[in-house]
């Protein structure tokens with residue numbers, strides 16, 4: 001493994017209030033590596049407020065960690081020289097939820113493609129820049145002639161989001177951090193956008209961190225998954241293991257709430273998750289899920305569970321598995337399957353082969 005980007009014991013705490021200072025642990029002690037040599041798609045799932053966007057912003061270098069380190073090509077992001085930071089900012093590209101926010105309504109859409117091409121000096125001539133832009137638009141299924149020269153409002157939401165995917169691709173990054181990239185486009189376009197993200201990995205060797213509420217699309221395109229709850233990773237591993245056979249009670253509830261295609265099967269929505277997902281208040285000790293957990297038992301309120309390595313490609317932070325060894329250094333790398341092994345799991349057809357395939361949106 002050659003580390004491209006590492007998070008080492010990274011936490012992010014937000015503080016608010018002057019008199020009564022409140023602290024929100026948005027990301028709590030995450031350690032993992034994005035590998036340079038075997039690109040993969042990592043899904044990050046969890047309810048609203050679980051810390052997914054904060055994790056993305058830490059990876060993108062938009063915010064610094066409160067503790068721990070983000071390391072880019074062996075060097076702390078804090079210590080990068082100007083030139084190194086410039087490369088870092090090119091090599092890790094974001095795709096955001098709302099593509100409209102990324103556009104200036106007074107500029108034609110060409111602007112979001114030509115500006116980064118010039119800024120990062122992707123080509124020596126205008127013709128070469130234009131060729132690269134056409135290539136990137138083709139790759140996301142957009143006709144350059146029908147896209148360039150238009151204003152943002154003249155494109156549909158799906159087209160605008162595809163231009164943003166093309167923009168990210170244009171810069172030939174090593175990693176794309178896509179934060180809910182399809183949640184604001186309609187279902188018919190979702191598959192096209194996800195397919196372009198999948199092609200980035202397969203054809204261009206780009207790794208992707210895919211943040212989503214939707215376990216169905218996570219299952220379809222990701223190799224590995226990390227499930228977050230109140231800032232902590234509660235379960236992680238290969239997407240096959242975690243979604244087909246979830247071990248943490250929280251993941252089990254999420255998976256059981258995916259609508260089933262067979263009307264005779266019970267809807268998991270019945271297994272509603274009690275408690276307030278928005279509340280970030282957690283007891284100083286004990287499992288963060290204890291107040292909502294249907295199977296909580298004696299040790300749960302006393303200590304925080306570590307991530308236990310209860311399957312070669314899965315770990316769960318739950319005392320039910322404390323007979324298994326804890327992940328060394330709580331490092332997730334050991335449960336993430338390398339790309340070669342998981343290539344087939346990126347197959348968009350694979351939902352057809354699972355016993356109870358998630359069909360429509362499995363929103364959280």
Ligand SMILES: Nc1ncnc2c1ncn2[C@@H]1O[C@H](COP(=O)(O)OP(=O)(O)OP(=O)(O)O)[C@@H](O)[C@H]1O
Pocket residue numbers: 014015016024025026046047048049050051052053054055280
């Ligand atoms: N800049 C900030 N200042 C204070 N608190 C913040 C800030 N950014 C995020 N938080 C808090 O950190 C927690 C995690 O937020 P985050 O946006 O990462 O969640 P999320 O999983 O992306 O949620 P969603 O699914 O709604 O996008 C939340 O409680 C949020 O209120």
Ligand code: SF4
Pocket residue numbers: 248249250287288289290293294295296297300305317318319320
């Ligand atoms: S540690 Fe206890 S409370 Fe937490 S998820 Fe496991 S059983 Fe539930």
Ligand SMILES: [Mg+2]
Pocket residue numbers: 052053054179
């Ligand atoms: Mg978010």
